Amino acid sequence: MIIGGGMAEGNLEAPERPDIVPGEREFIAKIVEGRTSGIPAVSKLRTDDRVLARITDGIYRQPSSALRELISNAYDADATEVVIETDAPRFREIRIRDNGRGMDAEALARLIHHIGGSSKRTSIGAIVGTTDDSNPNLSRKGRKLIGKIGIGLFSVNQLTSHFQIITKVEGAEHRLFADVVLKTYNEEELPADGKFDSGSVHVISVAAEDKDSHGTEIILKAVRPRAQNILRSLDVWQRQSEKNGSPGDEPEPPPPWHSGYIAADAQNEGAPFTVAPNLPWQPHDDPLTRFQALFKAVSDQTEFTERPELGRTLDTYLSMLWTLSLASPVPYLEKHPFDLGANDGVMVFQLSNTGRGRAAPVELAPDQTVREKLGLKAGADDPAGGFRVFVDQVELHRPISFTFWPGRTKSFTRTMLFVGSYRPNLEKVHPDLRGGDLTFESYLFWNNRIVPKENNGVLVRINGASNAIFDDTFMRYQVSEQTRLRQITSEVFVSQGLDAALNIDRESFNFAHPHYQIVSNWVHRSLRQLANTHKGLGDEIREELKKIQSAERATKLDRFAASMWEKARHQSDDLPPVVSVFKTSLEAATARRDGVIALDRNQLPLAPVSNSKAAREETAHREQVAKAVATVLDGFGLLTDMPYARQHELIAALIAVFYEDAQDA
Ligand SMILES: Nc1ncnc2c1ncn2[C@@H]1O[C@H](COP(=O)(O)OP(=O)(O)O)[C@@H](O)[C@H]1O
Ligand SMILES: [Mg+2]
Numbered sequence: 001m002i003i004g005g006g007m008a009e010g011n012l013e014a015p016e017r018p019d020i021v022p023g024e025r026e027f028i029a030k031i032v033e034g035r036t037s038g039i040p041a042v043s044k045l046r047t048d049d050r051v052l053a054r055i056t057d058g059i060y061r062q063p064s065s066a067l068r069e070l071i072s073n074a075y076d077a078d079a080t081e082v083v084i085e086t087d088a089p090r091f092r093e094i095r096i097r098d099n100g101r102g103m104d105a106e107a108l109a110r111l112i113h114h115i116g117g118s119s120k121r122t123s124i125g126a127i128v129g130t131t132d133d134s135n136p137n138l139s140r141k142g143r144k145l146i147g148k149i150g151i152g153l154f155s156v157n158q159l160t161s162h163f164q165i166i167t168k169v170e171g172a173e174h175r176l177f178a179d180v181v182l183k184t185y186n187e188e189e190l191p192a193d194g195k196f197d198s199g200s201v202h203v204i205s206v207a208a209e210d211k212d213s214h215g216t217e218i219i220l221k222a223v224r225p226r227a228q229n230i231l232r233s234l235d236v237w238q239r240q241s242e243k244n245g246s247p248g249d250e251p252e253p254p255p256p257w258h259s260g261y262i263a264a265d266a267q268n269e270g271a272p273f274t275v276a277p278n279l280p281w282q283p284h285d286d287p288l289t290r291f292q293a294l295f296k297a298v299s300d301q302t303e304f305t306e307r308p309e310l311g312r313t314l315d316t317y318l319s320m321l322w323t324l325s326l327a328s329p330v331p332y333l334e335k336h337p338f339d340l341g342a343n344d345g346v347m348v349f350q351l352s353n354t355g356r357g358r359a360a361p362v363e364l365a366p367d368q369t370v371r372e373k374l375g376l377k378a379g380a381d382d383p384a385g386g387f388r389v390f391v392d393q394v395e396l397h398r399p400i401s402f403t404f405w406p407g408r409t410k411s412f413t414r415t416m417l418f419v420g421s422y423r424p425n426l427e428k429v430h431p432d433l434r435g436g437d438l439t440f441e442s443y444l445f446w447n448n449r450i451v452p453k454e455n456n457g458v459l460v461r462i463n464g465a466s467n468a469i470f471d472d473t474f475m476r477y478q479v480s481e482q483t484r485l486r487q488i489t490s491e492v493f494v495s496q497g498l499d500a501a502l503n504i505d506r507e508s509f510n511f512a513h514p515h516y517q518i519v520s521n522w523v524h525r526s527l528r529q530l531a532n533t534h535k536g537l538g539d540e541i542r543e544e545l546k547k548i549q550s551a552e553r554a555t556k557l558d559r560f561a562a563s564m565w566e567k568a569r570h571q572s573d574d575l576p577p578v579v580s581v582f583k584t585s586l587e588a589a590t591a592r593r594d595g596v597i598a599l600d601r602n603q604l605p606l607a608p609v610s611n612s613k614a615a616r617e618e619t620a621h622r623e624q625v626a627k628a629v630a631t632v633l634d635g636f637g638l639l640t641d642m643p644y645a646r647q648h649e650l651i652a653a654l655i656a657v658f659y660e661d662a663q664d665a
Helices: 024-037 049-057 061-077 105-113 122-126 152-157 223-230 234-242 286-304 316-327 370-374 514-552 556-568 585-593 613-635 646-658
Strands: 041-047 083-085 094-098 161-168 174-182 196-207 215-220 346-350 388-391 415-422 439-446 458-460 489-498 577-580 597-600
Touching: 024 041, 061 083, 061 094, 061 152, 061 316, 094 415, 105 122, 105 196, 122 161, 152 215, 174 514, 196 370, 223 234, 223 316, 223 458, 286 316, 286 585, 316 613, 346 370, 346 514, 370 415, 415 514, 415 613, 439 514, 489 514, 556 613, 577 585, 577 613, 585 597, 597 613, 597 646, 613 646
Parallel strands: 083 388, 346 415, 458 489, 577 597
Antiparallel strands: 041 196, 083 094, 094 215, 161 174, 161 215, 174 196, 415 439, 439 489
16 A cells, blocks of 8 residues: 655565564554544554563563663663653652654554564664664664663553653654553453454644654653552551551661652642652752762761661662663763773772683873773763753762772772673684674772672673663672672673573573673683782781781780681681770761771760779770670671661670679660
8 A cells, every 4th residue: 555645754665574564554554644634543552472461461570660661762762861750759640751763653653563573683673763774783873772672662561551652753744642551461361362452552643843853752641559659668658657556566767868758548639748758959959969969868878887778778769760870871970980090099900801810900191091091982972972861850870989988907098990891702602502792891890898788799781771780699609708799899881792691571681691601700700800809919908907906906805806806707808897986976977987897985885983093994994895896796797787876786785794784774
C-alpha cells in the first residue's frame, strides 16, 4: 500500500525491509490519516514471544530501574537534557521529558510492533534513524548506544499500567500523542496460542507551531499503589507509627534525610504532611548545589559512624536519586577519576595485564592528568554535547568522590589510583564462544575508608551506563583481605563487548560468559597488584611509625592492648589505632575526622567522685582502661560499623563490670 506524501521518513516500501510486521504499515497510515480526520490510530500491543510476559513478571524490581531505562533512551536519542518531575512525596504521577531526537509515526509504530526487537545495534537502525549511518553501535551523534534488547520502555509497567508518550521530531508539523494501556497477565491466564495481547495504544497527531522543537515526554499516569508505597518509604513511616503501640522493641529510627510523608488517607491534593520533609538542601539552591548537599548529607554521617550507609541516611526517594546518579551517563560530582592530576594528592600506578605483573608508579607532570598521560578514553567529551539529568530540580552527578579520608594509623597520607586498560586477543577462542571483541578501561581507587559503604566494591559500566550497584565481593574475589578490600572503589568502563553477558534484567551478569570471566580475572589480578603495592609502601611507613609509637606507649596496659590488637589481627599489616579520650563531644568529633578512635569522657563512667588527688588518679586510670578496651575491641573488629554512640555504650558497660560505683546507671 502507498503511504501519503507527508511520510518523508524512512524507506518503508523498500523490499529489503523484512523487519516490517503485518499491521505496521497500516498503523502508520492511520496515524497520518488522523492528522486530517482527527480519528485516533488504534493498535493492540502484540508480541509473540514471552518478552512482555517477562516484563509483567517484574524482572525489574526497583522503581528506579524504570526511570533508569527512560534516561538511557533519552541518551540514545542524543538528548542533552532530561527533566524528571515527580509529585514527591505523593508519587501519583511521574513525568520524564527529554530534548532528544523524538519519534515520528514510523518510529512510534515500530516501537509498538517490535517489543523485544530493538533497531539499535542492527542494520535497521540506520534505516529508521536510531543509529549512525555506518556504525549500528553509535547514536546518530556518535554516542555509544545503551539500548539493545528493546524492552526498556516497557519496564514502566512496574510503575503503571497507563502511560502517555508525547513526541516530536525536528521539522515535523505535528506532535504525536500516544496513550498506552498495558494489560497484565497472571501466569495461568497466558493465552494458549502464544500470542500475547499486552495492551492497547491510541495515537493522535496535534499540529505543532514550534516546527524546530524535538524531544519526547513520557507521563506515567496513576502510579501503581505498590510502587507508590515503595517510593513513599511507607515501611519506614509505618514502623515509626507502630512504635507507640508496642513498647520494648525500638524500631530502627527513620533516616535523617527524607522527602516527608503524607499518610495513606491523605493522598488528595492539599493534604498536610504527616511528617514534614527534611531535605539536605535549601529551597533557593540551584540544581548542582542541591546534589552537592545530598552528597554532603551522606558523608557528614561520618559524625556518627565510621562507614555511613545510604539506607540509614536517606529515604527511598533520595536513595533513588543517588542510585539513578550512579547508573546514568552523567558527569562525576567532582571530576572523572581519569581527570585527576598531579595536584589532587593521589599516587598513580599503572596496572599490568600480565599474570605476575606489578603495578608501575606513574609520574605526572604538574598540569598533566592521568587521562593525558596514559591516553585513556572513558569519560572523555560527549559527542552529542553533554548529558544532564534533573530530577525535581536536583542535577544528578555520579556520587563518587576521590578526596582523601584520614586513616586511624596515619600510615597513608595520600590516596592511590591504579589504572589500566585491556583488550584481550580473543583470536584463539572459538568464534561461537568468543562473543565478539572486548575492550575496557578501569581504575581501582584506594582510600583509608570508603564513604558511603555502598561505594565499596566494583561497578561495571557498559558504554557509560550501569544497571548495577557496587559489587562488594569484587566479582567473587576469593582472597581474604581483612581491611584492604573494604578500602577500594573500582569501576570498569567497557567500550566494546560484555553486553552479551548481561542477563535479561540488565542488572546481573551471566558468570559463565567468556567476557565476564575475562573481566573478573583482570579485576582479581589488579586487586593483587594493588595489595602488593599497598603492602610494600605500607611496610616502609609502618617501620618508621612503629618506632615512634612504641616510644609513645607509656603504660604497660597500653602496650598490652596494642599487642592484643596485633594478635587479633594477625593477618593484617596495619598498626594498632590511636585511641584518645576527649573532654567534649565536639573535640572527639574533630579528632575522628583525622581518623583517631576518639572517646568522649562524658559518655563513659570516669567522673571522679571528688576532686581529691586519689580521685583524679582513679579517673586517669579508668581512662587508660577505656582506651585499652577500645583498642582490644577494635582489634577483634567489633567497633567497625558500630555508630559512635553505641561504641560508647559498649565500652562504658565493660568498664562498669569492674567498677562498682559505675554500675548505678
Ligand atoms: N526518549 C526517546 N526518544 C526517542 N526515541 C525513543 C525514546 N524512548 C524510546 N524510543 C524508541 O523506542 C525504542 C524502544 O525503546 P526500548 O524499549 O527502551 O528499547 P531499546 O532502547 O533497547 O531500543 C527505541 O529503540 C527508540 O527507537
Ligand atoms: Mg532502551
